[in-house]
Amino acid sequence: MLVQCIENEIAEIETSEKEKSEATRKLRSAADLLVIAAVSEWARAAETGKNGGLLEKSSDEETSEKIFSAVFESVGEGILLIDKDMEIVKANRRACEIYGLMVQNLIGAKVSSLTDEPGAHILTEFFSTLIEGQRKSAEVTGVYVDGKTFPATLTVTRSDMDGEKYWQIIVRDDTDRKNMEKQLREEKQIIEEMNLTLKNVLHSIERDKKEFENRVASKIRTTLLPSIAKISKTTSDGTRKVYLSLLEQQLLSLTEGFERELDGGLLKLSKTEIEICRLIQAGNSSKEICEALKLSFDTVQTHRRNIRKKLDLNGRKLNLHAYLLNRML
Amino acid sequence: MRTMWDEEFEVVIIGSGFAGLAAAIEARKYCDKVVVFEKMPVPGGNSSICGGIFSAAGTPLQAENGIEDSPALMLADMLASGQRFNYPELARMVAERSTETLLWTIEELDVKYQPSLSWVGGHSVPRSYNTWNASGSGIVKPMLAKCRELNIPVRLKSCLANFVDDGNNAIEGVEIREEYIFPKSESGTPKRIRATRAVVLASGGFSQDKEFRAIQNPRLTEDIESTNHQGATAESLISAIRAGATPVQLSNIQLGPWASRDEEGFGVGSLFSMLAGFPYGIIIDVSTGNRFVNEQSDRKLLVDSMLNLGTESIAIVDQKGVAYATTLDQCLKRGVVRKFDSIEELAASNHVPLMPLVNTIKSYNSSIEKGEDRFGKWIHKGLEPIQYPPYYSIRLLPKIHHCMGGIRINTLAQVIGIDTRRPIGRFYAAGEITGGIHGASRLGGNAVPECILFGRIAGANAAREPLRSGHPLSQE
Ligand SMILES: Cc1cc2nc3c(=O)[nH]c(=O)nc-3n(C[C@H](O)[C@H](O)[C@H](O)COP(=O)(O)OP(=O)(O)OC[C@H]3O[C@@H](n4cnc5c(N)ncnc54)[C@H](O)[C@@H]3O)c2cc1C
Numbered sequence: 001m002l003v004q005c006i007e008n009e010i011a012e013i014e015t016s017e018k019e020k021s022e023a024t025r026k027l028r029s030a031a032d033l034l035v036i037a038a039v040s041e042w043a044r045a046a047e048t049g050k051n052g053g054l055l056e057k058s059s060d061e062e063t064s065e066k067i068f069s070a071v072f073e074s075v076g077e078g079i080l081l082i083d084k085d086m087e088i089v090k091a092n093r094r095a096c097e098i099y100g101l102m103v104q105n106l107i108g109a110k111v112s113s114l115t116d117e118p119g120a121h122i123l124t125e126f127f128s129t130l131i132e133g134q135r136k137s138a139e140v141t142g143v144y145v146d147g148k149t150f151p152a153t154l155t156v157t158r159s160d161m162d163g164e165k166y167w168q169i170i171v172r173d174d175t176d177r178k179n180m181e182k183q184l185r186e187e188k189q190i191i192e193e194m195n196l197t198l199k200n201v202l203h204s205i206e207r208d209k210k211e212f213e214n215r216v217a218s219k220i221r222t223t224l225l226p227s228i229a230k231i232s233k234t235t236s237d238g239t240r241k242v243y244l245s246l247l248e249q250q251l252l253s254l255t256e257g258f259e260r261e262l263d264g265g266l267l268k269l270s271k272t273e274i275e276i277c278r279l280i281q282a283g284n285s286s287k288e289i290c291e292a293l294k295l296s297f298d299t300v301q302t303h304r305r306n307i308r309k310k311l312d313l314n315g316r317k318l319n320l321h322a323y324l325l326n327r328m329l
Numbered sequence: 330m331r332t333m334w335d336e337e338f339e340v341v342i343i344g345s346g347f348a349g350l351a352a353a354i355e356a357r358k359y360c361d362k363v364v365v366f367e368k369m370p371v372p373g374g375n376s377s378i379c380g381g382i383f384s385a386a387g388t389p390l391q392a393e394n395g396i397e398d399s400p401a402l403m404l405a406d407m408l409a410s411g412q413r414f415n416y417p418e419l420a421r422m423v424a425e426r427s428t429e430t431l432l433w434t435i436e437e438l439d440v441k442y443q444p445s446l447s448w449v450g451g452h453s454v455p456r457s458y459n460t461w462n463a464s465g466s467g468i469v470k471p472m473l474a475k476c477r478e479l480n481i482p483v484r485l486k487s488c489l490a491n492f493v494d495d496g497n498n499a500i501e502g503v504e505i506r507e508e509y510i511f512p513k514s515e516s517g518t519p520k521r522i523r524a525t526r527a528v529v530l531a532s533g534g535f536s537q538d539k540e541f542r543a544i545q546n547p548r549l550t551e552d553i554e555s556t557n558h559q560g561a562t563a564e565s566l567i568s569a570i571r572a573g574a575t576p577v578q579l580s581n582i583q584l585g586p587w588a589s590r591d592e593e594g595f596g597v598g599s600l601f602s603m604l605a606g607f608p609y610g611i612i613i614d615v616s617t618g619n620r621f622v623n624e625q626s627d628r629k630l631l632v633d634s635m636l637n638l639g640t641e642s643i644a645i646v647d648q649k650g651v652a653y654a655t656t657l658d659q660c661l662k663r664g665v666v667r668k669f670d671s672i673e674e675l676a677a678s679n680h681v682p683l684m685p686l687v688n689t690i691k692s693y694n695s696s697i698e699k700g701e702d703r704f705g706k707w708i709h710k711g712l713e714p715i716q717y718p719p720y721y722s723i724r725l726l727p728k729i730h731h732c733m734g735g736i737r738i739n740t741l742a743q744v745i746g747i748d749t750r751r752p753i754g755r756f757y758a759a760g761e762i763t764g765g766i767h768g769a770s771r772l773g774g775n776a777v778p779e780c781i782l783f784g785r786i787a788g789a790n791a792a793r794e795p796l797r798s799g800h801p802l803s804q805e
Binding site: 085093096097100101102104105108145146147148 | 370371372373377378464466469470473474476477483558594595596597659662
């Protein structure tokens with residue numbers, strides 16, 4: 001419990017992740033040592049209690065037993081004490097929660113019943129090779145009361161008492177840690193996927209660029225070249241001037257067009273109206289427009305009125321040329 | 330009354346022992362959304378630590394061993410030990426459907442039992458199965474595995490605080506304290522859970538509730554130990570009474586005469602006395618070395634005579650009798666049962682006067698030969714004189730064990746309202762929380778069939794209640 005609190009504190013501290021995890025690791029191993037010390041003390045106290053049989057325990061002994069069992073009960077890790085028959089002789093509250101069993105069910109049970117078969121083999125191996133005071137850890141698969149399995153780390157320490165072999169096991173349920181690792185793995189995967197996506201985006205931008213270039217080329221082919229052809233064919237000076245200005249405008253729109261703002265109102269215009277707007281934008285007078293489009297003056301004037309209406313310019317002191325100057329058509 | 334609900338299930342079950350888990354498994358056959366709430370951090374309650382003794386009449390093992398038995402005989406035994414405080418219609422169901430319930434655990438749950446029957450005190454014949462591991466966990470574990478398989482969540486640290494009714498004499502849901510830390514009643518956060526079909530209360534007895542049990546029976550002072558798990562307390566019973574349930578026979582609280590003075594709770598000694606010491610040995614008063622009671626009486630008679638004695642008592646069995654003990658190794662290992670090469674050593678170690686003890690054994694052995702015992706122990710052909718060393722002794726201490734009282738249900742496991750004397754709508758109960766099935770004294774091994782049978786009935790009936798309509802999760 002205390003360890004948990006300190007761990008949380010560490011998590012809050014503003015320092016590098018590496019320092020934090022180092023601190024947590026140190027704290028945990030200190031806590032483990034404390035637990036191990038507490039367990040041996042507790043077990044010794046319990047042992048003298050038992051050997052004393054009917055005799056009253058001294059009050060000193062009783063207090064220390066109380067303290068140690070309080071530590072034993074409140075540590076955040078599961079603790080099991082195993083005897084030479086591989087049976088559990090003591091278990092704390094956390095161990096009960098980890099395995100979903102009441103202490104009455106844990107006491108007397110074979111420790112092998114708490115893991116899968118490979119786990120049981122590892123434990124047997126530890127029990128037969130560890131020397132007094134030695135400690136070893138292993139990651140095993142634990143079994144919950146309903147048969148569900150979970151990842152667990154077992155730290156086994158041999159700690160003999162009164163000439164009998166005993167082993168303490170600290171049990172850590174790694175479900176959360178594994179989940180965190182899984183989450184990290186998933187996040188990494190997401191980042192990798194994002195990388196891939198970015199690559200694809202770049203790729204498609206490249207493609208778009210190509211497409212754009214193609215479009216420019218085709219625009220040049222379909223609009224500029226015909227205009228130039230018209231210019232070279234035409235005899236009327238006025239008309240040539242009109243086409244030249246149009247050509248200029250078209251060239252401009254090819255280079256600058258994308259930076260100009262797109263106007264909602266312009267979308268309402270008809271094809272002829274757009275044509276007229278383009279000519280106005282290029283600075284042509286109504287008369288010049290009549291000539292270029294082969295329309296009567298009145299018709300052009302009607303178009304101009306309608307354009308003003310559609311662009312919501314009626315009643316405003318703004319001429320069409322000024323308005324259209326910075327818009328993309 | 331309109332209520333905000335945090336969550337909704339079809340059947341809501343309180344308690345994860347035999348009764349609650351049987352209800353869950355059965356309810357799941359008829360509907361999808363079933364949940365079990367358990368206040369402790371570990372599931373199983375008393376069921377998971379119980380001795381795993383299952384009494385039933387007319388079983389395959391009885392047939393195999395040529396033992397004649399019938400539900401009628403089992404019922405007669407129940408009514409005799411219950412001193413006819415039993416509601417006969419409920420007791421009859423336990424006797425009549427005990428074998429069906431046993432077979433259900435074998436066929437549905439694949440529970441494994443030991444190959445021989447035990448003869449437990451108060452039963453006229455051997456009719457008790459034992460789980461393979463001499464523990465109720467041999468049944469609870471498969472039940473929990475089944476729940477996992479059926480996607481029935483068992484939510485731990487979730488304590489029932491209150492029932493919520495619909496204002497129309499029916500239960501509509503419960504208030505649960507989530508992340509509850511036993512025994513702090515104010516811990517956790519309240520959540521309202523709606524049951525669109527019904528609620529099943531299966532929260533067990535109150536043998537560990539020192540205050541409440543002393544209110545019901547002042548002789549049960551707080552220094553008396555109990556065999557029960559820590560969570561066997563009365564708050565859910567009180568909630569049920571508040572919700573209109575009928576409390577019955579709450580002062581009928583059983584003490585177990587077979588428990589050991591040398592370990593906490595039920596331990597491993599209780600089964601030693603129950604299966605070997607009492608049926609195949611003798612109980613003596615250590616101060617006199619004399620027998621004082623028929624060792625095969627029901628628990629109430631045994632405890633009453635032990636307490637009347639005012640001194641300590643021990644049970645003694647020899648090498649022949651010890652063969653019936655299922656927990657001998659653990660008992661010896663923990664110093665709960667001690668083994669002696671002679672009666673002299675046994676007497677000295679237990680501070681029993683030797684000559685009277687020797688005489689007691691002699692006279693007991695001769696009553697076996699005569700076929701008649703002055704304390705009324707039934708002399709049958711399996712009973713042998715105490716004469717083959719080594720001898721074994723266990724120091725006895727009666728401990729509070731079982732609550733025969735609780736809330737009143739009918740044969741459909743519906744909770745009976747105290748105002749109307751009719752069922753409260755959508756409210757079921759099963760197991761040790763219910764009262765009056767065993768009367769004044771429950772026979773050994775009769776709780777398991779009772780809890781599972783009524784749990785199944787409650788679960789099935791709860792799941793078949795008509796679905797409540799509406800979208801309450803968004804209600805204000
Ligand atoms: C040590 C011992 C040995 C026994 N041996 C035998 C035997 O061999 N044979 C036999 O037939 N009988 C035996 N019995 C009796 C039998 O085990 C019980 O009567 C039976 O297990 C009760 O089952 P249950 O489902 O009603 O209650 P339990 O198994 O006790 O389950 C009730 C559950 O409800 C939970 N709960 C309580 N209140 C709340 C709340 N407010 N909110 C949420 N959850 C709550 C409890 O924590 C508990 O987990 C024994 C009893 C004990 C104590």
